[in-house]
Amino acid sequence: MMVEPIRETASPIVAAQDARPPVIEISALGKTFTLDSGPVVALESVDLTIRKGEFISFVGPSGCGKSTLLNMVAGLLSPSQGEATLNGARIDEPSRQVGFMFQTAVLLPWRTVEENVLMPAEIFGTKTQALREKARSVLEAVGLGEFLKAYPQQLSGGMQQRVSPRTLTSEPDVLLMDEPFGALDEFTREAMNMELMRITQAAGITVLFVTHNITEAVFMADRVVVMTPHPGKVSGVVDVDLPRPRDIGQMQEQRFTDLMFKVRGILGHG
């Protein structure tokens, strides 16, 4: 009897990823909005398995359904076709295991930065001293250590946005991020991205990260999901086999440029 030779996987990073259990499984997921002018297919038959601890970037032009997809995974929007599951259970409402970071920081003006950060824990009745310390360390990590007692209106717009990672205080299993640092200046954005990678990698948090920026998408991700509009769909998935921890210097490497062009090619700007 012939024995099949064992095929070597292309890289140990990919092999390690494959061994991780699936956290989110998206099958034939679609969403059609009905407008007075007729139906709009926002998203068409998406299939995707996301494993524990993976960092997935979603990149694509405006209107390709990135937010629609994220909102369905968040349980904020119900699918028209197919389903998404979280740890095997169909997602049909928001879950405490899933944190959501939006583009704009939603802060209550009458609460201090620290009180804003601790608000979700207060609502769920889980505010503890340990959590307070955790909130402080997250705020210190994003350079807001001096502003715990400040009110949102005393911070610049960019500083207010840096409060976004408060979602991390609640230690979600999955973090959904819809252009969380989109409005920040490039330097702060880069620093926030590095910090985000450090925290989520250390805690094994699975991240779904939406961005318009191809460089950022490649730099952050284990896989880049490339989406195109009319109708919104996944046109390709690019494996990012760059070692971790990542550093800015990797952007100068040929492999990085190749991956960027691969993404561009799928987007149709190749």
Ligand SMILES: Nc1ncnc2c1ncn2[C@@H]1O[C@H](COP(=O)(O)OP(=O)(O)OP(=O)(O)O)[C@@H](O)[C@H]1O
């Ligand atoms: N609530 C809604 N009602 C009707 N149409 C919608 C609704 N939400 C989204 N759409 C449409 O669905 C399509 C996908 O929108 P979506 O916001 O998911 O795209 P996106 O890729 O996130 O865009 P952007 O990058 O601009 O945020 C668009 O054509 C949009 O107009």
